Amino acid sequence: MAELQLKSVEKMYGNGFKAVHGIDLDVKDGEFMVLVGPSGCAKSTTLRMIAGLETISGGEIRIGDRIINDLTPGKRGIAMVFQNYALYPHMKVRKNLSFGLKLKRKPKDEIEASTGEVSGILEIDELLDRLPKQLSGGQAQRVAVGRALIKSPEVFLFDEPLSNLDAKLRASMRVRITDLHKRLRDEGRPATVIYVTHDQVEAMTMGDRICVMKDGHIMQVADPVTLYEKPANAFVAGFIGMPEMNLADAELTMDGTPKLTLAGQTISAPADLSARLNAAPGPVTLGIRPQHMTIETDGAADAFSGVIHNIEFMGHEVNVHVTIGDAAFIAVVPTEKFDLKLQRGDRVGLRPTGVQMHIFDRASGENVSLAE
């Protein structure tokens, strides 16, 4: 079975730069795992170590029960789709697809049958006799996926496969790839997928589970809902969600009930938050998603008072930028609940609803509001 395991895997580049700092990751058989993180966080490096295109400086990678550290890429049972397609420019689509099988000396009729099947699934039958330079970006990417699919690998690796496509095509390719994954699962030959992206929409919509990385460390591995509702630390909280979660330095005090002080204003923590809180009083980072704040009149109870410095009207909702002391907040409110007479410079109260409100340890960034 094609389970993929990384055990304290490290990568040190030739120039002495340590890109990956001992990461552990278990990907279950047939799981769609997304690696996501900002640019330079070593997503590609990790993927290329799994593929065998980079040496592994420390630790161990297993596929099924085989340790693959020292196997050549061709022997690992993987297939990879590259960001810029990497089709062989001098070969027709048909040969591009069958190149891997030819190298394995598969019989001709078997190769032909596989080519036919794969091109049917990806709707590239009409393109088989074209050269890569005669394909559009979307078509080329489908051929690239076909070239991976035809090998029926145990593990599929994708490195930002959609980032060269325009937004519309990206959306349709996204669905196509997840559909393909489901289809393989339904046909009883589930494929394990590692999918690298820096686009959180791709990550949230495609992944069974998501692995958020930063500077060569794994920050959290979880399914999309958990990742969104219970971010393990301030980094994940800020990375996932649109617009970004508001993060601000605050002071936690406990006189009877927990209280939060921000820019000299103190409010009692909402009940929802108090129940989850597992923190000692002191300096903390306060996190609230823009969708979980309401705009009140200035002076309302348990609301921070701030000044509107920008209003973005989006149609069905309004992004209200409010400054509280030095901290900039964004609140997203449905248009029908927003008083359209409000203007830049007006003073308003910003009240956290308590849902999706998090307290992070100031020093470590750990989420200390996840107690059951």
Add this chain to the structure above:
Amino acid sequence: MTAMPQISADTLANMEKQRRRARISSTFRYSLLIIVGLIMVYPLVWMFGASFKTNAEIFSSPSFWPKEPTVQGYIDGWKTSTPYTFAKFFMNSMMIIIPKMIGTAISCTLVAYGFARFDFPFKKIIFSTVIATLLLPNVVTRIPQYLLFRDIGWLDSFLPLWVPSALAGDAFFVFMLIQFLRAIPRDMEEAARVDGANTLQTLIYIVVPMLTPALISVCLFQFMWTMNDFLGPLIYLSSVENYPISLALKLSIDTTEAFAWNQILAMSCLALAPSLIVFFMAQKYFIEGISTGGVKG
């Protein structure tokens, strides 16, 4: 209201004047270029014309047009003053050029691939050494090379002409291929490795096809340079039966007391033919090869 047509008439006249000036200037420019071009190509034209003249006429008139055209120069020149016809010398030239070209293409590809795609100990030093030999004047190595080949016993054979090139001795070609390879992204090769190709298969099935334009330029350069090479064969080949064209042309000057210039010119014209034919056949790839390697590298 009345001013409007007035202005546009003026502008029209102006435009007409500008257009005329542009036409005059381009006529002038092209005439100049054509004249300079003709001056440069004239010796070649003259040679071609003179090859149809009699020996006496060559020195009597500077015009390139033969008064009494004759192919006697070609007939006599082809026979040569040696026991062999010129065909033998053409054959010898090909015997030198073709293995040398193939050897160069293979060896330089291997070396360039190694330098462009792999890391190995002392790579920097070794690469600098290769490039340094580019800067070394050719003559410096002539004598040591000669002594070496004499001790091995390869004198008066084609081996000293083949072997250095077949061992990637032409640093220029290695350099050219490396530059070209650097401009090709590695993704395709990585994809091939993931597809299960080993290093050699990657080279043959993926890299070489992508390198083709550059390889054609390499072969062309090697063809032309070897065709024109005089010193190499002169040093290593001593028996007439091994002479390539470049030496054979000189031969007719050496052995006849009264130089038969018309024969020499006739054979020179023939000697030009292979290079020209090959060049025009491969021109498209040739230009592509040089420019891609140069610009993107």
